[in-house]
Amino acid sequence: MSTSKIVLITGASSGIGEATARRLAESGHHVVLGARRVDRLARLTAELKEAGYEAEYAELDVTDLDSVRGVVDDVLARLGRLDVLVNNAGIMPLSMIEELRVDEWNRMIDVNLRGVLHGIAAVLPSMRERHSGQIINVASTAANRVDPTGVVYSATKYAVRAVSEGLRQETSDIRVTVVCPGLTRTELTYSGGTDQLQDAVRGALSVVGLDASAIAEAIGYAVDQPEGVDVNELIVRSTASLQG
Numbered sequence: 001m002s003t004s005k006i007v008l009i010t011g012a013s014s015g016i017g018e019a020t021a022r023r024l025a026e027s028g029h030h031v032v033l034g035a036r037r038v039d040r041l042a043r044l045t046a047e048l049k050e051a052g053y054e055a056e057y058a059e060l061d062v063t064d065l066d067s068v069r070g071v072v073d074d075v076l077a078r079l080g081r082l083d084v085l086v087n088n089a090g091i092m093p094l095s096m097i098e099e100l101r102v103d104e105w106n107r108m109i110d111v112n113l114r115g116v117l118h119g120i121a122a123v124l125p126s127m128r129e130r131h132s133g134q135i136i137n138v139a140s141t142a143a144n145r146v147d148p149t150g151v152v153y154s155a156t157k158y159a160v161r162a163v164s165e166g167l168r169q170e171t172s173d174i175r176v177t178v179v180c181p182g183l184t185r186t187e188l189t190y191s192g193g194t195d196q197l198q199d200a201v202r203g204a205l206s207v208v209g210l211d212a213s214a215i216a217e218a219i220g221y222a223v224d225q226p227e228g229v230d231v232n233e234l235i236v237r238s239t240a241s242l243q244g
Contacts, residue, residue, distance in 0.1 A: 004054075005223065006082050008032045008075060010062050010119060011089030013040035015186030016138060019216035020086055025053035027220060030079070034060030034071055035089070062089045062115030065122070072122040082126060084223055087119045087160075088138045093192030094149045094201065104192050105152045112156035116163060127174050132227070134175040136219055137164045141182045141235060149197050161233075168232060175230040177222040182237035184210045208240035 007024050011017040012033035018040075025031045025048045033041045033055065041057035048055035058074065061067040075082050090112045093104040116137050127133030142150055143157035157180075164178035183201075215236055222231040 004028050004030060005084050006030045006032065006075065006079055007084040007086060007223070008034060008072065008082055008123070009086040009088055010034045010060060010068075010115065012044070012057070013037040016181065016184060016212045016215045016219075017086070017088040018044060019212035020088065020219050021048070021055070023213065023216035023220045024223060025051075025055050027224065029084075029223070030054040031056075032071070032075055032082075033057040034068075036061055062087075062118055063110040065118045068115075068118045068122045072126075076126055081130060082123055082133070084134045084136065085119050085123045086136045086138070086219060087116045089115050090138065090140075091191035092150070092153050094153065094197040095194045096149060097151050099194065101193070107192070108152055108156050112153070113159045113163075116160050120163070120167065124174075128171070131173040133173075134177065134223065135164075135167065136177045136179060136222060138215075138219075139164070139178050139180045141180050141237060143178075143180050144235070149194075165232075168230070175222075175225075177219075177231050178233050179215065179218055179222070180233065180235045181215045181218075182210060182235075183208060184212055184215055186212055208238050210236065210238050 007029050009017050009021055009031060012021050013035035021031045021033050033045060035041055038059045045055045045057045058071045060071045091108055095101050120135060137160050139160040140157040142154040143161040146154045161178055164176050168176040218234045218236050225231055
């Protein structure tokens with residue numbers, strides 16, 4: 001097992017974030033769970049601590065830079081460092097462009113892209129000062145392809161890949177990983193969009209969807225690599241034929 005690290009996970013109240021919290025806590029890392037739904041965070045944290053793991057939580061809204069910075073600054077003040085940020089929070093309201101769901105487009109940009117940038121802005125100064133750290137950005141296989149029902153979603157995830165690759169090239173002492181999950185059974189299909197499209201995706205998920213724990217394993221693999229080994233990109237798909 002690798003040396004224990006202090007890890008902040010956004011969007012940790014469900015899905016991939018929750019599964020990642022469990023995986024990393026069970027591996028001996030100190031996890032800090034961030035999300036808006038603090039009731040869920042409190043239950044998960046209590047469960048992990050009762051099992052003997054190191055866990056804590058904080059209310060966090062990735063669309064608010066002050067909120068993200070506040071959580072990071074508190075961790076740094078109390079624990080002295082933050083080793084890993086898992087930028088996981090995201091939404092996926094699917095619709096055709098012609099429906100002009102502009103409010104949902106803006107919300108995706110705010111959460112999926114601006115939220116990632118806020119996380120980076122909050123943790124990068126201390127990581128650069130320590131010449132150590134890792135930033136893991138959760139994108140999607142939609143960062144590698146575009147479907148007509150998820151154009152704006154894909155655009156935000158392509159941007160997350162671009163930000164990740166650019167940040168990787170800027171530094172030699174901070175590891176940067178982008179994780180691209182395929183269809184995964186989470187609450188993502190309940191975040192808005194056209195009802196018919198979201199119902200269709202939920203139907204596909206019941207047949208070919210990955211469990212969130214599979215993505216957590218990929219994240220854990222990247223975290224647990226030795227210093228000097230940077231897993232830059234992981235694409236995780238189901239073996240089922242419907243996966244693109």
